[in-house]
Amino acid sequence: DGGITQSPKYLFRKEGQNVTLSCEQNLNHDAMYWYRQDPGQGLRLIYYSQIVNDFQKGDIAEGYSVSREKKESFPLTVTSAQKNPTAFYLCASSPTRTGELFFGEGSRLTVL
Amino acid sequence: AQSVTQLGSHVSVSEGALVLLRCNYSSSVPPYLFWYVQYPNQGLQLLLKYTSAATLVKGINGLEAEFKKSETSFHLTKPSAHMSDAAEYFCAVSDKGFQKLVFGTGTRLLVSP
Numbered sequence: 172d173g174g175i176t177q178s179p180k181y182l183f184r185k186e187g188q189n190v191t192l193s194c195e196q197n198l199n200h201d202a203m204y205w206y207r208q209d210p211g212q213g214l215r216l217i218y219y220s221q222i223v224n225d226f227q228k229g230d231i232a233e234g235y236s237v238s239r240e241k242k243e244s245f246p247l248t249v250t251s252a253q254k255n256p257t258a259f260y261l262c263a264s265s266p267t268r269t270g271e272l273f274f275g276e277g278s279r280l281t282v283l
Numbered sequence: 284a285q286s287v288t289q290l291g292s293h294v295s296v297s298e299g300a301l302v303l304l305r306c307n308y309s310s311s312v313p314p315y316l317f318w319y320v321q322y323p324n325q326g327l328q329l330l331l332k333y334t335s336a337a338t339l340v341k342g343i344n345g346l347e348a349e350f351k352k353s354e355t356s357f358h359l360t361k362p363s364a365h366m367s368d369a370a371e372y373f374c375a376v377s378d379k380g381f382q383k384l385v386f387g388t389g390t391r392l393l394v395s396p
Contacts, residue, residue: 204383206386211292211388212388213373213387213388213389214327214373214386215386216385221382229383261326261327263327265381268381270317270332270377270384271317271332272319272327272329274328275326276325277325277326
């Protein structure tokens with residue numbers, strides 16, 4: 172079945188460590204997105220990519236990095252520079268210029 | 284900059300009662316508006332969207348939302364709540380380019396028997 176796969180579902184990390192969250196889609200969508208979700212704050216956009224080898228910062232990009240080397244993949248690295256990384260991270264993809272986002276099931280990152 | 288405001292972080296209704304979830308938008312250009320639903324520990328799913336065609340948009344399971352430019356609103360309604368409607372609902376806005384969606388803070392719907 173077509174969809175978006177995020178891994179791992181749960182991740183624990185020590186302070187000062189970088190961690191990479193995986194996002195893979197087989198929907199043949201051009202656009203991909205990373206959002207961060209915190210209780211009471213809704214979804215905040217971290218990075219997005221409209222095409223392979225190109226991506227743009229969202230509203231809260233500091234402390235995060237991404238790459239888009241393949242159409243199917245958009246991994247997110249949470250670096251040690253991110254001061255408050257504990258959150259639920261959601262990846263999404265979208266057919267170009269429709270506004271309809273297809274979400275993965277999320278990755279919950281906890282910093283110990 | 285575009286934004287949406289969802290009034291009420293929690294809404295409680297009884298099973299069978301009317302559901303009304305409020306969303307007001309701010310946009311300097313004609314907006315495109317969306318409602319998404321999220322069940323616990325899952326991603327979001329699109330319920331319906333307004334893209335400047337009909338102002339009354341119908342979704343699945345009796346859901347509707349009406350675009351009212353004079354009130355800058357896009358409220359979500361359902362005539363009769365069901366226990367399975369309990370979830371968190373998010374309103375979102377985009378511009379015509381659809382490059383990115385801006386989400387509201389969400390409203391958690393609680394349905395009691």
